[in-house]
Amino acid sequence: MRTGPLDAETILTATEDVLRRHGPAKATVLDVARALGVSHASVYRHFPSKAALREAVTRRWLGRAREPLAAVATGTRQAPPERLRTWFTTLFAAKRKLLSEDPELFATYRVLAAEHSSAAADHVTDLVEQLRAIIAAGVTSGDFTSPDPTATARTVFDATMAYHHPAHAPEWRSPGAEAALESICTLLINGLRPR
Amino acid sequence: MRTGPLDAETILTATEDVLRRHGPAKATVLDVARALGVSHASVYRHFPSKAALREAVTRRWLGRAREPLAAVATGTRQAPPERLRTWFTTLFAAKRKLLSEDPELFATYRVLAAEHSSAAADHVTDLVEQLRAIIAAGVTSGDFTSPDPTATARTVFDATMAYHHPAHAPEWRSPGAEAALESICTLLINGLRPR
Incomplete structure (x- = not known):
C-alpha cells in the first residue's frame, strides 16, 4: 500500500503503465487506483473520470x-x-x-x-x-x-x-x-x- | 421461394439490401440466400465467401x-x-x-x-x-x-x-x-x- 501525498504526475505515470499493459479500453480510475495501492477517491480528487485521465495522459505523452x-x-x-x-x-x-x-x-x-x-x-x-x-x-x-x-x-x-x-x-x-x-x-x- | 436462374447481379442487389438493413458486420452468404429464398449453395456458386460478396458489392457501388x-x-x-x-x-x-x-x-x-x-x-x-x-x-x-x-x-x-x-x-x-x-x-x- 502506497503512503504519502499523491500527485497528478504519479497518477499519470501509473495510468500510462496500465494503458501499456491493458490497452485503451482499460485504464479506469479503479484500475489506476489499484495499481497505485490507493483508494479510487484519491485518484478522483485529481481526475474526475476515465475520460479525463486518458486526456491528461495523451496530452503529456504527445508533449514529449x-x-x-x-x-x-x-x-x-x-x-x-x-x-x-x-x-x-x-x-x-x-x-x-x-x-x-x-x-x-x-x-x-x-x-x-x-x-x-x-x-x-x-x-x-x-x-x-x-x-x-x-x-x-x-x-x-x-x-x-x-x-x-x-x-x-x-x-x-x-x-x-x-x-x-x-x-x-x-x-x-x-x-x-x-x-x-x-x-x-x-x-x-x-x-x-x-x- | 424464388424460382428461375440466379445471376450475380441479383445476388449483389440482395446483398446491398441486407447490408443496408443490418450493417457491414452482417450480410453473410446465408443471410443473402435467405433474403433471396434460395439455398446458400446457389449463392456460393457465384460468391465463395462473405468477403467475396462484400468486395463485389463495394466494387459495383463505387462504380456508380x-x-x-x-x-x-x-x-x-x-x-x-x-x-x-x-x-x-x-x-x-x-x-x-x-x-x-x-x-x-x-x-x-x-x-x-x-x-x-x-x-x-x-x-x-x-x-x-x-x-x-x-x-x-x-x-x-x-x-x-x-x-x-x-x-x-x-x-x-x-x-x-x-x-x-x-x-x-x-x-x-x-x-x-x-x-x-x-x-x-x-x-x-x-x-x-x-x-
Missing part, C-alpha cells in the same frame, strides 16, 4: 515528442523552404516513433483523435502554430507568398494528413511512405513560392 | 459514382488547372453523397479500405489514372510541369487524402470542408505550374 519539432520551427539554420520540409520529416519520424515504441498509448491517442478530444485538438493547434511561424518566416525572407500564414499553415497541414493523422498509421511503415511525404512537400513548397 | 468524375477527367471544356479543381470538388461531392445516401454501404467500404481490399485498391488505381490524364493534359498545354504524371497524380491524390479517404468521413460535413479542399487545390495547382 514536441521539443525536436519546436526546435526545427524556431531554428534559423535552414532557409524557410528547407525548414518546412525538415519540420514535416521530423514530425513524421516522431509519429512513427510514438507508434512503434508505444502502440497502446498510440491506440489511445487514435481513439481521442477520432473523438475530437481537447488533447488531440490542442496538439493540432500547437502544430499549426509552429507551421505558421515557418510560413511567416518564409514570407519575410521572400521565399513564400501567403496573404494569411495561419490559413496557409492549416492548408499545408491538411495536405499532409496521411503522414500525421493517426487513422493512417497502418500505412506509415510502407516502404515508399517517407518519399511520398517528400513529394508532397516539394509540391507544396513550389506552390508557396511567389510568382 | 464513377461516371460524372470520368466525364470531368476526359472533358476539354476547362483548361487543365480548373479541370483538376473541378475533378476534386466532384470527387468530394460524390463521396459525401455516397456517405449520406448509403451510410451502411459506406461503412462497408470503410472496412474494406482499412483492410486494403482489392475493391478499395482498384478504386484508388482508377482515380489516380483519371488524375494522371488531367496532369498529362496540363503538361501538353504548358500549364503544368511534371517529369512523371503518374507519380505526380499519386502525390496530388495523397495531398487531398482528408477529402476522399473514408477514415475522414466524419469530418466531411464540417462547415469549412469544401473551402479547405479548394485551398489545397489552389496550392497544388500553383505548385504544378512551370517556373
